[in-house]
Amino acid sequence: MKKVSIFNIKGGVAKTTSTANLGACLSQQGKKVLLVDLDPQSNLTKLFKAYSMDDLSVSDVLLNKDLDIHNVIKKTDFENIDIIPSNVALAFTEKKILLDVNRSQQNRLSKALKAIKDEYEYCLIDCPPSLNMITVNALCASDEVFVPIKIDKFALDGLEYLLDSIEEIKEEFNPNLNFKGCFITMDSATTVNRIIKQELKKLLGDKIFNTTIKQNVKVIESTFDECPVVFSNKKARASINYKDLCKEVF
Ligand SMILES: Nc1ncnc2c1ncn2[C@@H]1O[C@H](COP(=O)(O)OP(=O)(O)O)[C@@H](O)[C@H]1O
Numbered sequence: 706m707k708k709v710s711i712f713n714i715k716g717g718v719a720k721t722t723s724t725a726n727l728g729a730c731l732s733q734q735g736k737k738v739l740l741v742d743l744d745p746q747s748n749l750t751k752l753f754k755a756y757s758m759d760d761l762s763v764s765d766v767l768l769n770k771d772l773d774i775h776n777v778i779k780k781t782d783f784e785n786i787d788i789i790p791s792n793v794a795l796a797f798t799e800k801k802i803l804l805d806v807n808r809s810q811q812n813r814l815s816k817a818l819k820a821i822k823d824e825y826e827y828c829l830i831d832c833p834p835s836l837n838m839i840t841v842n843a844l845c846a847s848d849e850v851f852v853p854i855k856i857d858k859f860a861l862d863g864l865e866y867l868l869d870s871i872e873e874i875k876e877e878f879n880p881n882l883n884f885k886g887c888f889i890t891m892d893s894a895t896t897v898n899r900i901i902k903q904e905l906k907k908l909l910g911d912k913i914f915n916t917t918i919k920q921n922v923k924v925i926e927s928t929f930d931e932c933p934v935v936f937s938n939k940k941a942r943a944s945i946n947y948k949d950l951c952k953e954v955f
């Protein structure tokens with residue numbers, strides 16, 4: 706099972722959209738995919754109609770080492786895609802992890818996923834927009850990190866800090882971790898976009914993927930249908946972009 710974190714410290718850059726649609730593309734190739742929602746906002750969980758306050762969730766995976774992870778995994782409406790859901794309880798989980806000093810704190814997700822490593826080909830982890838103990842768990846559990854970037858005035862701010870943080874986690878906890886690269890989301894043919902893309906190429910070299918995901922209203926419409934755009938509208942610009950990105954990165 707290849708484990709990939711979709712990570713950026715910023716919100717609204719299409720982490721969740723990219724996790725869902727890359728997962729959708731892989732599933733269409735017949736790959737078995739496990740999605741992990743690590744954001745207390747639970748948008749990924751809601752997109753796959755798996756939200757519940759009563760069922761076990763990713764918080765339980767992080768807090769209870771004796772839990773059988775199979776009891777947390779939910780099937781989705783789509784063949785080959787299962788999900789470890791999140792709910793609002795995750796907002797309180799970090800504090801509980803930090804207070805529990807009897808167990809190591811960084812590698813809890815990593816340990817939990819070992820039990821199912823032969824059951825899926827890909828595990829895609831949707832991270833919250835911050836660098837906290839929850840994200841550290843995601844990065845400690847991952848083989849690769851992808852960073853979606855939305856171009857705006859502040860797109861480059863904090864990027865070096867983010868890349869340094871990934872390096873630190875690699876050095877301290879997970880030598881296996883590979884920063885695969887960044888990709889641009891909500892791309893448009895404006896002058897600003899062209900200029901910032903050039904800046905990003907200078908800064909990142911070969912760590913920026915060629916494929917960009919175009920701004921496309923079909924993506925927003927798909928969220929109202931509770932369905933990744935790759936499934937609901939195969940011909941949408943963004944669906945084609947996600948297919949190309951999937952080919953490029955996997
Ligand atoms: N290619 C796109 N075109 C238009 N809107 C998009 C695109 N990708 C994402 N969005 C929208 O942008 C918003 C933020 O995306 P989301 O995936 O939730 O970001 P994050 O998980 O990083 O916070 C959502 O409303 C989503 O529907």
Ligand SMILES: [Mg+2]
Pocket residue numbers: 720721722744748
């Ligand atoms: Mg999100």
